[in-house]
Amino acid sequence: MINFFERERHNFSTDNVSTELTLLESKESANNSASTSSTSNNHLSLEERRDVSIELNLYEDPFKIKKRLTKSDVSGMCRLLLKINLVKQHILPYLTVTSINEIESKNGARVMIWDHDTMSLHSMSFKxxxxSKSYVFIDSWSKDFVNRRGLMEGDEIGLHWDSYTSRFNFRVLERAPRN
DNA sequence: CCCTCATGCACCGTG
DNA sequence: ACGGTGCATGAGGGA
Structure with a gap:
């Protein structure tokens, strides 16, 4: 088991704080101006408005990594393949160089996954x-998730890296219609 | 064409 | 012998 990520824990919290500050600042400045001019609210620049709505969207949905499960995710081989872009965007930036090296090595990195639906903790290998340069979860993915949760092709799952607890959060977002 | 992703297959370690 | 894993390859889509 690797000890994940002292560094990005700090980075992540910095990110969070700055997100909050962006929102607060915009509102704050709007309010301040409003006290001297009643029409100021209408004078927010496009830039400011766009910032606010983007930040709010990100904040609403913490499960940034989504996957509609394919046949090979759940049957036979049972490994969960993630899209390269999602991994590069939402996971790698928060990891240490050591951890990234582990992930790219043959052995992979052992990561913990918190199943948010059943409140249980599991460990998997991430590499x-x-x-193909893709990123996959292997090892106990089939046993702890596919079998235990009864996942099927077409189900949508969500994942995100939680730097505070140094583990992934997992959730089943949508079940495909069963026959 | 090139890149990404899904899947098939061969190989290797363990029982 | 078999299940799990690494790798190759082909399909599919965007530039």
Whole structure:
């Protein structure tokens, strides 16, 4: 088990704080101006408005990594393949170089996954495939998630890296219609 | 064309 | 012998 990420824990919290500050600042400045001019609210620049709405969208949905499960995610081989872009955007920036090296090594990195639906903790191996450059969860993915949760092709799951607890949060977002 | 992703297959360790 | 894993390959889509 690797000890994940002292560094990004700090980074992440910095990110969070700055997100909050952005929102507060905009509102604050709008309010301050409003006290001297009643029409100030209408004078927010486009830039400011866009910032606010973008930040709010991100804040609403913590499960940034979503996957509609494919046949090979749940049957036979049972490994969970993640999109490269999502991993690069939402996971790698928060990890230490050591951890990233582990992920890209043959052995992969052992990561903890918190199942938010059943409140249980599981460990999996997370690695980058050398040939296709994709990122996969293997190991207990089939036993602890596919079998235990009864996941099927077409189900949508959500994941995100939680730097505070140094683990992934997992959730089943939508079940495909069962026959 | 190139890149990404899903899947099939071969190989390797364990029982 | 078999299940799990690494890797190759092909399909599919965007530039």
């Amino acid at each position: 980058k495939w050398s040939s």
